[in-house]
Amino acid sequence: MPVPVRIPTPLRRFTGDRAEVSVEAAEISSVLDRLFEEYPGLRSHLLNEDRTLRAFVNIYVNDEDIRFLDGLKTPVGDGDSVSIVPAIAGGAR
Template structure:
C-alpha cells in the first residue's frame, strides 16, 4: 500500500530536499521502515531507541495524531497522507 509522507524541513537532508515522498506499508511502523529503506537514517530521527515516536515529534495519519490512535500500529490505508511534524516549543 502506497502512502504519501510530508517531510519537515529539518528532515529533508535525508530525502534529497523533497518535502513529500511515497512509502509502502499497511501500518505506520511499516511506513517508517519503508522510509528508512529508501532514506537511511531518517527512522532514528522519528523513533527512539525503545521503538516509540520521539517525544518532540508529532505524526499524523489522515489528520489524526497517532498518539491518540494506535501509535506505530496505526493503520495506513492506500493513499493516506502522513505528516511528520517536529514539536515547537518556546517561551
C-alpha cells in the first residue's frame, strides 16, 4: 500500500511544490529511497553521507519520532503516514 509522506514547506522546492507524495515502501529507509529516486534534491537535506538522519530533521510515523522507534528501520504499513519536520530553533546566544 502506498504510504503518504508529508513534505515540509522548505523542501517543497524539490517536489514541484507538492505538500504530500505517496510511495510504496515497508520501512522508513525505503520510503526515503523511493523519495530520492523521484526527487533527488531531497537527499542531502535529509541524510548525511553515512546515511544517518541529519541533525535538525525529524521524521515521524504518525505521531512518533522515528528516533524513539527503530530509526530508519522503523516499519510502515497500511494506514500509516510519514511526516518530515524541520526542527525550528535558534536564539540570541
